[in-house]
Amino acid sequence: LRQRVASLAGALQNLGVVEGDRVVAWLPNAIEVVETMLASASIGAVFSSCSPDFGAQGVLDRFSQITPKVLVATDSYIYGGKKFDCLERLAIVRKGLPSLNATLLVSANDSPLMGDLIWFEAFLKSGAKSPVVPRRFGFDHPWYVLYSSGTTGVPKCIVHRTGGVLLQHLKEHQLHCDIKTDDRVLYFTTTGWMMWNWLVSVLASGATAVLYDGSPSFPTMNRLFDLVDQENLTLLGTSAKFIDSARKSEIDPVNSHSLRSLRTICSTGSPLAPEGFGWVYEKVSKSVHLASISGGTDLCACFVGGDPASIVYAGEIQRPCLGMDTDVVDDQARSLKKSFDIAGELVCRSPFPSMPLGFWGDGTPGLPDPKSPGPKFRAAYFERFPGMWSHGDFASWSSHGGMTIHGRSDTTLNPGGVRIGTAEIYRAVEQHPDVFESMVFGQNFDNDVRIVLAVRLQPHISLSAPLVADIKLRIRNACTPRHVPAVVVSVADLPRTRSNKLVELAVADAVNGRPVRNIEAIANPEAIDAIVAALQ
Known part of the structure; x- marks a missing residue:
């Protein structure tokens, strides 16, 4: 991996990619997207990705805002046993991105290339004669751009800093999830969800990131548990929705699988109901650490998460993440920490390392100024409760020091x-x-x-x-x-x-x-x- 990333970084430099340029990937969750992200970071370029199931307009709504210089794309992807072609949409995307200097194509086929597309593998190998030794950049150097869901308008482009996000991920992986060197971690995610970025960061702890692309329920609902045994996974990450679907499907992994390697299951995406906790401990493993975690794309990290040294209570997230001044407040911004089970707004009272640099193009063109975030950024997080980060979650404290998330406060x-x-x-x-x-x-x-x-x-x-x-x-x-x-x-x-x-x-x-x-x-x-x- 180190050699391939160095070669790809060299090829990008030879193409004219310099510090601050944007390199974007429209790819499934496979090795090429990891290589592209690492190569971009090693030369100071800013990386962004979304998954190939996005329509052309959805891709353009995201990538066109950040004017990328290089696009890495796939010609197809497979989901649920079916192959989906991407070339027609790719033509529309390329036409809508006039800033592109090159489009690299990842393909399992050997069919002739159309137009000025470049084979990704050939491009990577072209940099082997000029491999790059990664440069050091500042703590606040932009690493990647993530996007808000876009369900309330054109997606916001959230620019994340390198040092802050990596520090958060190291903390969450090693302390909250007990990830160790030589562990094997799979989080079921697409390249359009922040959990992909979270997953790839396990490389910083010396662990192996196991990539899976496709349906978690094909050919059967046991697919992810099959992978636990096949790949000797120590951590399996999934969503509350998957756990609930697995519970209702009446599969029985504890009896149908070994799962001997599995120490941790993480759940996020929405609140995990108490029945989901019960199902995991009854039907998956009595000894596994079930870590319900909650954060968001906005911080590319978690506000509350697991604690491998403490008791897991059904329906609760175990504790605020270390170093996060997380609280729940009422409409007058009064803390509800001693008012157990009373719901209010989830806030963070103090700055934290992975606060975004800002939104792309918010107030000024291009990259945000972290010392002077734009008006949309301030309105999104600090308008409701001045001086506090308001996250938009409806939550309550428990008597155990944990927290229950009740859903988005805007719903x-x-x-x-x-x-x-x-x-x-x-x-x-x-x-x-x-x-x-x-x-x-x-x-x-x-x-x-x-x-x-x-x-x-x-x-x-x-x-x-x-x-x-x-x-x-x-x-x-x-x-x-x-x-x-x-x-x-x-x-x-x-x-x-x-x-x-x-x-x-x-x-x-x-x-x-x-x-x-x-x-x-x-x-x-x-x-x-x-x-x-x-x-x-």
């Missing part, structure tokens, strides 16, 4: 003026054996806001009046009468981003007659239309 429901986090409803609904997954959102109705629940039912189950009544009763018993939805509708699928996160805000916009911004960020926008139609 908090407010029927009758009472704030309700969506996670409580999700936990109640998704325990129902007939419900595969669900989405809850608010709809303006009769001068108030009513709660609407959209459900995707298990195969061969139809929504009936008795089933609706049973779902509502479960919510009432598990939560409060205020949590009970006014309307329950059944749909074939739920809309989600390309990193598999549900898009409650986009649905709320649609059902309330507001335009859905940046529809390209949504993997299946037709599912929004289906929900709107079901409510008519």
